[in-house]
Amino acid sequence: MNTPTATRLRAANASVTVLSNTPFVTDWTRRYFGSWWNAFEVPAESVCAGPLVTAGIDDGKYAETLALVTNGPHDDVTYAKAKLLLVRDGTGDVTGVSPEEGLAYRSDQLGNHVAITGRTPEALALASARIAREVIRAALLRDGWTLLHASAVVHEGQALLAFGSKGSGKTTTALLLARRGARLLANDRVFVKPVGGELRLLPWPSAAAVGLGLLDALGLYDVVRRRLQAGERLHPTQHQEVTDALLADRREPLWEPGGTRERKVQVFPDQFSTWFGMELAAGGNAATLLFPRIDPSAAPAVINGARTLNEADFMSGVTEDRYPDHFGISQGINGGGGDVARATVADRLAQLPQHQVVLGHDVQANADFLAKLTDVG
Template sequence: MISATRLDAATAAVTVLSNRAEVTDWALRYFGPWWNATSADAAALRVGPVVIADVEPADYEEITRLVHDGRPTEEVDYAKHTMLVAHDGEDIIATSPEEGIAYRSTPVSGRLVLAGADARALALAAARLARESIRGQLLRDGWAVLHASAVVREGDSATVLTFGDKGAGKTTTALLLASHGWQLLANDRVLVRPAGARDVQVLPWPSAAALGLGLLHSLGWDVRAREYLRAGAGFHPTQHESVTEALLAGDHTPLWDGKGKERKVQVCPDQFPALFEVPLATGGRAAALLFPQVDADAAPGVVDAVRALGEADFMSGATEDRYPDVFGLAQGVDGGGRDSVRTEVALRLAALPHHAVRLNHDIPAGAALLGKVADTATRPGASPLRETSHPYKDR
C-alpha cells in the first residue's frame, strides 16, 4: 500500500510517497511542527514535485548498475556519505553504497526516486530531499537562506535574528529566548524574502538542533532527556551512541570526535514543544539582529562593537557542503538565493536595530539580558543601527 505526506511552505509544495508508512510518517513528524505537513491521498498527489522512496532492493541494484555502466561519473560527499553521480539522458542517477540507496532525479518535472533495502535510511534520505525540493522552489520564487537562529515574540510576528560564527552562541541565544516568552523559529538557518516596501519575511528551515551536553544541563533539560531515553524513546537517529550513553549516565562532560568536533544531542523539531516545552513559530517578520559572543570569564552584558552582515551570514552553494545540489532541485539558482535577493535582504536588515551581547554560562543572567535586549530592540520606534557602508557593497 502506498502512503503519502504532503509538505507546504509558503508557495512551495512537495509530496513524499512510499510503499512503507514509516518513511512518510517520518516526514510528517519531522516537518509538521514548522511546515504544513499532512497525510495525503497518494493517488491524487503523483503530479508536481514528488519524492518517491520505496523499499525496493531490485531497483537499488538496477540504478546502481546503470551508474557503473561505463558512464562518466563524479564522486560527491553528500550528507556525510560518498555518492557516485552520473547521467542517464536528462535524468541524474546516483548510488550511495554506505546508505544502501540509489537515486534517480528528473529535474524538469521535480520527480525524485529513491530505492533501497532499509526503511529508516530511506526515511532520512527522503526527508532531506523533500526539504531540498522545497528549498529549490522557494529560491526560484525569490527567497534566500540566512545562517542565523531566530525567535518570534509570542502573539506577534516580530522576529529576532541571531548571527555569528560556529560557537558564537546562535543556538544558545535562541533557546534562552524561547524558554522565556519567545517562540523558536529556527536554530541555525532561516529562509527570508523581501516583502512589501521594507519588511523581510522569515520562514523556518526544519532541522535537528545540535545541543551540547553542557548546554542541555545548563538549561535544566538533561533530566527530562534521560527520562525520555529510559522510557524507550530516542532523539534523531544520527545522534552518536556515546552521547546517548552519557545522557543515560547523567554525565554532561563534553564529548569530542577524533577531528576536534563536539558530539551533541540531536533534537528533532517536534521534541522542543513535546519534551522541553519550547513553543515553535511557523513564520515571522524580521525586527532586530543580535550578535552574541560567549566569554565564560565575563559577566553578561551589551557590547559596544557591532558588526554588519557579511557574506558568511548568507548560505550559498559554496558553503552548502553537506547537501550540494547534485540532483538539480534548485535548477541553476545558487543554494543561498539569487544575488539580487540577498542584496535586498541585506539592505533591509541593515536598517533594523543591531545589538552585540556577551554571554557566559550563567543561564538565568543570560536569559534576563537577552529578554531585555530583544524586547527593547523590537519595540515600535526602536532606533536602528546607522551603518556607514552597505554590507554587500563589494559583491
C-alpha cells in the same frame, strides 16, 4: 506490497509531495516537517502533478541500480557524509547509489521528480525528507526568498535574529529566549523575503544540534536522559557516543577526532515542544538583530563593536557542503538565494535595530539580560 501513502509539504508558495509504499516514510515526513511547515496527508491516487519524491523499499531494484552504476563509468562524490556513486546520462537524468546507506536515487533533468529506492525504512525516510526539503528550498529561492545563517525566535509576531559563527552563542540566545516564552523559529538557518514593508521569515526544518554542556546549562539534560531511558529516541543522525554519554550521565562536551568539532545531541523539531515545552513559530517578521559572543568570565551586557552582516551570514553552496546539489534540484541557483535578493535583504536587515552582546556562563543572568533587552518574558 503496501498501499501507497502520500504526504504533501507546503511552505509559502512552494510544495512537494512524498509518495511511498512504506507508511513509515510518509509518517516520518509529517512528523519531521509538521511542526514548522504545513505537512498533511493526501490521497495517493490524487497525486498527478507538481514536484514529487517517490520512495520505496525494493531490494531487487536497489541491487539492479547498484550493479548498473558500479559496472560503468561513474563519479565518486559525497552526500549526507556518505559516499555516492553518480552517473549522468545523455538526457540529463541523474542516477546515484549510496552503498553505505543502501539507497539508490534517480532524478529527472529538472529535479521535479526524484525516485529513491532503499533497503531499510529509516534510511529511506531520512533520504526522502532531505530531498523533499531541497525541493522546497529550491522553489522558495526561485520565488525570491533567501536563506540566512541565523537562529531566530518570535515574540508577538516580531522576530529576533541571532547571527554569528559556530560557538558564538546563536543557539544559546535562541533557546534562552524560547525558555522565557518566545516561540522558536530557527536553530541555525531561516528563510527571509521582503513582502511589502516587512521582512517575512519562514523556518528551515532540521534536527537541532545542541551540545551536552549547553543542554545541561539550560536544565534540559535530565529531561533528555529520562526520555532515552524510557526508550524514546533522538534524531538518528546523532552519533552513538552522544547517546552513550547521555545514558551514562556524562555531561562534558564530546569532540570528534582532532578536537575541532563537537559531537552534539540531535533534537527532532517536535521534541522542542514535547520534551522541552517550547512553542514553535511557523513564521514572523524580522524586527531585531543580535550579534552574541560568549565570554565565560564576562557578565552579560551590550558591547560596542563594528560587527555587521557579511557573506557568512547567508547560506550558500559552500556552507551547504553536506547536501551538495548532485541531483540538479536547485537548477543552478545559489544555496542562499539570488544575488539581487540577498543584497535587498541585507540592506533591509541593516536598517533594523542591532545589538552586539556578550554572554557569560551564568545561564540565569544571561536569560534575564536577554529577556530585558528584547522585552521577552
